[in-house]
Amino acid sequence: MLWRYFFQFVWYSFLSFLKQPSIFFKMFSALSMPYSHKREVGYVKIFSIGVEPEYRIHGIGSRLIEEMKSRIDFDTYEYITLETDALEDNKANDFYKKNGFRLSSEFYTFEGRHMNKYHYRRRNENPVS
Ligand SMILES: CC(C)(COP(=O)(O)OP(=O)(O)OC[C@H]1O[C@@H](n2cnc3c(N)ncnc32)[C@H](O)[C@@H]1OP(=O)(O)O)[C@@H](O)C(=O)NCCC(=O)NCCS
Missing domain, CATH: 3.40.630.30 (Gcn5-related N-acetyltransferase (GNAT))
Incomplete structure (x- = not known):
């Protein structure tokens, strides 16, 4: 899903980041989840x-x-x-x-x-x- 909706993901993540910069680490750790949660x-x-x-x-x-x-x-x-x-x-x-x-x-x-x-x-x- 991440790859299929990559541009939407980046765009909405960017908007969320602008609204609330503190979520940066949360978003970053979410990206590693598919690998760390195998x-x-x-x-x-x-x-x-x-x-x-x-x-x-x-x-x-x-x-x-x-x-x-x-x-x-x-x-x-x-x-x-x-x-x-x-x-x-x-x-x-x-x-x-x-x-x-x-x-x-x-x-x-x-x-x-x-x-x-x-x-x-x-x-x-x-x-x-
Ligand atoms: C959690 C959430 C999705 C629940 O949706 P909802 O439509 O309100 O839930 P329901 O009406 O189906 O269920 C209500 C039950 O949830 C619990 N509950 C959720 N929010 C509550 C609140 N503000 N006050 C009291 N109980 C609450 C209770 O157990 C309640 O059961 P009860 O009415 O028998 O006491 C919604 O409150 C929400 O969007 N919260 C903010 C976002 C969030 O916290 N998401 C989860 C993070 S992982």
């Missing part, structure tokens, strides 16, 4: 999800997740994974748990952000909840 088993990764603030808490985010789950062939891809800030006031953690994701691990980024990693499996036999 695994033996196939998996699907959510990089970001967002609902316009005035439409939140109306079930739209959950419907997006449900639609995504319905499009994934879980015989080919073992699980869905994502990372989000581990902050107590980060409502995204509640959102993912509500949608069947289980905490799989915690880690710190090189900028010192405390992150939670979640997995969703079709048969949710996740190691840690």
Whole structure:
């Protein structure tokens, strides 16, 4: 996808960078992810999800997740994974748990952000909840 949409990616990254220069390191580390996150088993990764603030808490985010789950062939891809800030006031953690994701691990980024990693499996036999 990165190569197929390379120019769009560069353009929208540039606009985002102009709006918020501090995201530079986040974008840079995202570029290395396809290589650093290579695994033996196939998996699907959510990089970001967002609902316009005035439409939140109306079930739209959950419907997006449900639609995504319905499009994934879980015989080919073992699980869905994502990372989000581990902050107590980060409502995204509640959102993912509500949608069947289980905490799989915690880690710190090189900028010192405390992150939670979640997995969703079709048969949710996740190691840690
Ligand atoms: C996270 C996000 C995508 C959820 O979308 P949504 O349409 O609001 O979610 P839903 O209505 O389907 O689900 C709501 C559930 O999410 C959680 N939640 C999300 N935001 C919340 C908030 N501001 N306050 C309370 N609960 C919240 C709760 O568990 C809630 O369940 P409840 O209503 O039973 O308490 C949306 O809040 C968003 O865009 N947030 C900003 C971007 C973000 O944080 N993205 C995830 C980063 S990885």
